[in-house]
Amino acid sequence: xxxxxxxxxxxxxxxxxxxxxxxxxxxxxxxxxxxxxxxxxxxxxxxxxxxxxxxxxxxxxxxxxxxxxxxxxxxxxxxxxxxxxxxxxxxxxxxxxxxxxxxxxxxxxxxxxxxxxxxxxxxxxxxxxxxxxxxxxxxxxxxxxxxxxxxxxxxxxxxxxxxxxxxxxxxxxxxxxxxxxxxxxxxxxxxxxxxxxxxxxxxxxxxxxxxxxxxxxxxxxxxxxxxxxxxxxxxxxxxxxxxxxxxxxxxxxxxxxxxxxxxxxxxxxxxxxxxxxxxxxxxxxxxxx
Amino acid sequence: xxxxxxxxxxxxxxxxxxxxxxxxxxxxxxxxxxxxxxxxxxxxxxxxxxxxxxxxxxxxxxxxxxxxxxxxxxxxxxxxxxxxxxxxxxxxxxxxxxxxxxxxxxxxxxxxxxxxxxxxxxxxxxxxxxxxxxxxxxxxxxxxxxxxxxxxxxxxxxxxxxxxxxxxxxxxxxxxxxxxxxxxxxxxxxxxxxxxxxxxxxxxxxxxxxxxxxxxxxxxxxxxxxxxxxxxxxxxxxxxxxxxxxxxxxxxxxxxxxxxxxxxxxxxxxxxxxxxxxxxxxxxxx
Numbered sequence: 001x002x003x004x005x006x007x008x009x010x011x012x013x014x015x016x017x018x019x020x021x022x023x024x025x026x027x028x029x030x031x032x033x034x035x036x037x038x039x040x041x042x043x044x045x046x047x048x049x050x051x052x053x054x055x056x057x058x059x060x061x062x063x064x065x066x067x068x069x070x071x072x073x074x075x076x077x078x079x080x081x082x083x084x085x086x087x088x089x090x091x092x093x094x095x096x097x098x099x100x101x102x103x104x105x106x107x108x109x110x111x112x113x114x115x116x117x118x119x120x121x122x123x124x125x126x127x128x129x130x131x132x133x134x135x136x137x138x139x140x141x142x143x144x145x146x147x148x149x150x151x152x153x154x155x156x157x158x159x160x161x162x163x164x165x166x167x168x169x170x171x172x173x174x175x176x177x178x179x180x181x182x183x184x185x186x187x188x189x190x191x192x193x194x195x196x197x198x199x200x201x202x203x204x205x206x207x208x209x210x211x212x213x214x215x216x217x218x219x220x221x222x223x224x225x226x227x228x229x230x231x232x233x234x235x236x237x238x239x240x241x242x243x244x245x246x247x248x249x250x251x252x253x254x255x256x257x258x259x260x261x262x263x264x265x266x267x268x269x270x271x272x273x274x275x276x277x278x279x280x281x282x283x284x285x286x287x288x289x
Numbered sequence: 290x291x292x293x294x295x296x297x298x299x300x301x302x303x304x305x306x307x308x309x310x311x312x313x314x315x316x317x318x319x320x321x322x323x324x325x326x327x328x329x330x331x332x333x334x335x336x337x338x339x340x341x342x343x344x345x346x347x348x349x350x351x352x353x354x355x356x357x358x359x360x361x362x363x364x365x366x367x368x369x370x371x372x373x374x375x376x377x378x379x380x381x382x383x384x385x386x387x388x389x390x391x392x393x394x395x396x397x398x399x400x401x402x403x404x405x406x407x408x409x410x411x412x413x414x415x416x417x418x419x420x421x422x423x424x425x426x427x428x429x430x431x432x433x434x435x436x437x438x439x440x441x442x443x444x445x446x447x448x449x450x451x452x453x454x455x456x457x458x459x460x461x462x463x464x465x466x467x468x469x470x471x472x473x474x475x476x477x478x479x480x481x482x483x484x485x486x487x488x489x490x491x492x493x494x495x496x497x498x499x500x501x502x503x504x505x506x507x508x509x510x511x512x513x514x515x516x517x518x519x520x521x522x523x524x525x526x527x528x529x530x531x532x533x534x535x536x537x538x539x540x541x542x543x544x545x546x547x548x549x550x551x552x553x554x555x556x557x558x559x560x561x562x563x564x565x566x567x568x569x570x571x572x573x574x575x
Contacts, residue, residue: 176390183346184378184405184455198395280395 026270033264036080037087044077048234057250067252069243075253078234079260085235087264089150090216094208096154101161102204106192108162109169120166126159132218139227146235149219149228157215164207168200175199202276209272213265220261236261293362295495296322296345296381296463301356303337303344303519311353315341315519318356324462325493327486329506329527331542332516341516342465342499346383347373360463378405382456386468388448392440398451399436405459423454427484446477453485460492467499482509503546507531515539 041048046064052072060067066075108119126134138152139145172178173196181195220237222228229235231242236257243253298320304313315337322328332338344354347365358365360381365373377383385391393401402424403416411419417436425432427450440448449469457464466485470478482505489496498510506513507527514524515536523536534540544558 176385176387177393179348180383180385180391180452180455181393181404182377183348183383184408184459185374185376186378186404186408187374190408194396195393199393 023270023274026267027274029263029267030271033083033087033267036083038084040080040083044074044080046074046077048073048077048081049232050074057246057253059250060252066256067250069239069250069253070246075239075256078239079236079256082234082236082239082257083260085146085229085233086216086219086237086261089146089219089235090212092150093153093157093215093219094211097157098161098204098208100154100158102165102197102201104158104162105165105167106169106197109166110173110192110196116166119162123159123162126156127163129156132221135218135222136225136227139222144227144230146219146223146229146233149222153215153218153222157211161204161207165200165204168203169196172196172200202280206272206276209268209275212268213261216261216265293359294321295324295326295361296320296497297357297359298341298345299357299359301341301344301354301358303340304353305349306351306353313519315344318516318519318521320497320514320521322463322495322497325489325495326512327489327496327498327510329498329500329510329513330516331500331503331506331513333501333542336516337519338499338501338516339467340519342467342497343383345465345497346377346381348383378456378461379409379459380461381463381465382459382461384449384452384456384464384466384469386471388445388452388472389440391452392448394440397437397439398443401440402436402451402454402458405455409459420454420458423458424451426488427454428480445473446481449473449477449481450484453481453488457488457492457494461494463495463497464489465497465499468501469498470505471500471502478505485509503542515542 050073052068055064055068055072056070058064058068058072064074064076066079068074069078104119104123108116108123111119134156135149135152138155139148142148142151178191178195181191186195217237219228220235220240223233223235223238224241229238231238239257240254240261243250243257247254298318301315301318301320302313303315304311306312318337318341320328320330320341330338330342340349340352343349344352345358345360345365347354354366356366360376363376365376368376392398399417399420402420403411403413406416406419407413421432421436424436429435429447429450435443440451443451449472453469464485469485470481473481485496486509488494496510498506500506510527512525513527513530515522515530515538517538523530523534523539530539531543534543541558547557
């Protein structure tokens with residue numbers, strides 16, 4: 001009993017300090033990326049748009065830590081400024097898609113046979129179209145630009161989440177604790193929001209963080225083919241696309257934005273694992289007693 | 290029993306949809322509980338005792354219920370969902386068999402204990418105070434601090450106390466306990482049942498105890514109803530039934546309870562299919 005009491009005393013506060021080193025590093029990087037997105041343009045040493053052809057493709061040095069691109073723009077400043085473009089765009093896509101997917105999936109799982117059939121067929125249609133193709137078409141229809149790419153991706157990314165959430169909710173909705181709560185007079189809305197979803201969505205959190213990398217790459221890909229961020233924008237994918245032709249002359253113009261994408265992707269993947277552990281009290285405390 | 294009983298079940302029939310049309314599993318059960326009474330509903334697995342108990346609060350959404358279930362004079366079977374929700378938790382509570390499965394794993398037990406009060410507009414502070422009081426009354430040491438723990442941090446016996454606290458925190462007049470101690474070891478069983486009995490007396494709360502364990506009935510209930518094959522075959526005061534069971538099935542059930550000091554060389558009695566009337570046997574395949 002005393003061991004239990006002692007363990008209890010630190011249960012709340014211990015969540016952060018107990019995170020293993022790798023996860024802590026991942027959280028740090030993820031937080032740093034978000035911070036960068038907020039203050040990046042302010043701490044950039046040079047103007048990310050200033051073209052100076054006399055300084056074209058300079059290798060990394062004290063003045064230009066990440067070198068310069070073919071137009072003589074400072075790569076470090078562009079990567080820092082780009083964080084404010086790529087990260088929010090990715091987040092908007094993920095959050096919007098997860099929200100739509102959660103609503104559709106939950107309604108399908110709880111709404112009865114007909115509703116389920118209709119929603120799942122719509123979802124299947126969405127799933128059967130490759131999201132990058134659909135995004136291409138939508139972006140073309142809405143006009144080129146990062147905004148169309150984000151809207152298009154948000155609208156094509158949710159069907160996977162809808163499927164996932166439907167399965168998760170169906171698993172949880174017949175749990176005895178849901179019945180027990182219903183027998184206490186808990187309303188349907190509260191049952192869904194406080195009992196079913198918190199238990200069902202853990203897997204979704206992990207999936208969304210895993211998708212951060214994928215969405216970032218699709219946004220970059222859309223920029224690459226010209227329907228995403230437009231040319232002078234320091235969006236990371238657009239930077240890689242623009243510099244890819246000069247790879248042999250200046251690897252740094254491709255490598256550093258690529259490194260930024262990679263670091264963000266990895267840290268969000270690890271963040272996803274950590275979130276899952278954090279949200280499941282039975283794992284957080286170690287094996288159940 | 291001069292005034293109206295707290296719970297009156299009349300000719301309750303319960304059927305579930307099956308592949309070849311509805312299957313009736315309870316065939317017209319009558320049941321009566323006075324205010325503050327403790328009644329045990331006993332029977333073997335599949336006798337329909339749980340389904341009967343769950344039907345009182347209309348737990349199984351796909352079940353078809355006919356007959357009357359009156360709580361305090363209100364027929365629960367015709368109650369609209371909104372009114373039914375008011376009954377659940379505040380006028381009648383339900384305790385399930387498996388205390389871990391009936392607790393939400395991602396919410397603290399305090400959150401779960403105060404929930405029945407919070408959703409009825411009691412302030413969080415007051416709800417917490419009442420919850421902690423009740424939990425320590427149920428014998429959970431250090432209740433104030435353990436309030437913010439999660440279900441998996443409690444032992445089986447403690448979890449069942451938490452589940453009972455959740456069911457009775459809003460002070461229902463009736464508690465239906467569906468095999469509340471089956472998942473616990475014998476010593477903890479006795480503790481939990483004694484506490485439940487004491488609390489029921491303190492609060493003048495009626496308890497309908499569903500069990501297959503005749504050993505715990507004698508110490509807990511005043512009346513017992515014996516069910517088999519979806520029918521109530523015998524009911525009466527515990528002493529009478531135990532001393533002089535009239536129905537052959539009740540006799541067989543009582544004979545099947547192993548006794549300390551019994552003749553070990555003789556095999557234990559079993560409740561064979563030979564017991565009971567032909568009509569009862571006919572419904573068994575369902």
